[in-house]
Amino acid sequence: LNNCMKKTFKNIIQENLKYYLKDINTETLLIWGKYDDATPLKDGRIMNRLIKNSELIIFPNGNHFVYLQYPIIINNIINEFLK
Numbered sequence: 001l002n003n004c005m006k007k008t009f010k011n012i013i014q015e016n017l018k019y020y021l022k023d024i025n026t027e028t029l030l031i032w033g034k035y036d037d038a039t040p041l042k043d044g045r046i047m048n049r050l051i052k053n054s055e056l057i058i059f060p061n062g063n064h065f066v067y068l069q070y071p072i073i074i075n076n077i078i079n080e081f082l083k
Helices: 003-014 018-023 041-050 071-082
Strands: 028-033 054-059
Touching: 018 041, 028 041, 028 071, 041 054
Parallel strands: 028 054
Antiparallel strands: none
């Protein structure tokens, strides 16, 4: 990435959107890896607390790419959630 794109990306990921979470009224599924070092589990817990009707599923050995680690299980969870 060039310097301009890096600066833009940094601005995006530093934006605090926590205040909008309380306005989400739709059932929400949050899937998190316990060892996510890019978006820590504490963020998932905050989102779960602030989003009404949300469910947080934590993969005990998962990282930021939990969907790549457990694709079949994740797929099944999402399919059940959407039923």
